[in-house]
Amino acid sequence: MSGQDWPEGTGRHVLAVTDSTNAHALREAPVLQGPAWFLGLEQTAGRGRRARAWASPRGNFHATLLLAPTESPEQVALRSFAAALALRDAFVALTGLPAAFSLKWPNDVLLNGAKVAGILLEATSAGAGVQALAIGIGVNLIAHPDPSVMEAGALPAVSLLSETGVRIAPETFLDALAPAYARWEAMFTAQGFAPLRAAWLAHAAKIGExxxxxxxxxxxxxxxxxxxxxxxxxxxxxxxxxxxxxxxxxx
Structure with missing residues (x-):
């Protein structure tokens, strides 16, 4: 266990190197008891949405939360908003810069209007339901992709270090993110999506534009x-x- 606030009953696994934290987590799903975080200090085959490669240099954050949800697939997918809110909470807690961070639909976090983090949900199915859910999170802590590899028209990418001068180790970021996510997860399971929707909209980028x-x-x-x-x-x-x-x- 690391940190006084680490959520009770949640595993914490730090991997020196892995192909993809999502893939690793889903491979571990059949034998795990309870939720677990997997932090990869280095990823060799990280991926983003639409199967795009995700640059994973050492020093950046690549982690996955593995859950065994019980709701319908449509409800399960709403956890991307919980992850975005938790990411913003972790950033604010570690930098003290609440005005700098906003949320881009469906699943990115922006720092001064540029992309600093992304979320990728992947799941295995059981009948019509979800057996295991992997919430993959990538954060540009110290490095970000070069504009030449970005899709035309996409927002520029930045790193936390380049924009704020704050250098955070991946393990430190995880210890802020895990309890932040646990709070939103508890709210989601107790009250549904409504409070998460309201909170997400309060920090959404480009509403009304x-x-x-x-x-x-x-x-x-x-x-x-x-x-x-x-x-x-x-x-x-x-x-x-x-x-x-x-x-x-x-x-």
Whole structure:
């Protein structure tokens, strides 16, 4: 156990090197009792959304929380918002800079308007439900991708060190993140999504402003109005309100 605030009953595993903390966590799922965090000090095959490679230099944060949720898959997916809120809490606790951090739908954290962290949920299924959920989190603590490898139109990436001058070790970040997530998880299981939705909206980037949301084949332009009770992006378009369950968002 590390840190006085480490959530009771939650495992803490630090791996010198692993392929992907999500993949490792899901391999461990059949034998684990209770939730567990897996921190990879180095990842050799990290990945982001849509199977993109995720740069994983040593000194950055790559970790996964493994859970065995009982809700429907739609409810389980809402934990990405719990993870985003916990990430913001950890950043604020470690830097004392609450105004610097905002949340980008669906699952990024921004520092001074640029991407500093991302979240990737992966799951194994059991019948119609979810057997194991891996909440993967990558944070640019000391390094960030070069603009040349970023998708055209994507937000620039920054590191915590480059933007704030604060140098945080991955283990230290985990010890702030784990209790922060445990608080949001407890609220979610007791009260549902409503309090998380309200908190997320209070820190959301670009609410009330024009954005572009790209789904598989279509691109929608409109004003970012809110997120609904299912976590969908609500866009005010020229033809009316549009609920978008999944998309890449560009500012």
């Amino acid at each position: 024009p954005i572009r949301a790209r789904t598989g084949k279509d691109t929608h332009f409109g004003v970012f109005d809110t997120i609904d009770s299912q976590g969908n992006l609500i866009l005010l378009t020229a033809t009316g309100r549009l609920a978008i369950p999944a998309a890449e968002v560009f500012f």
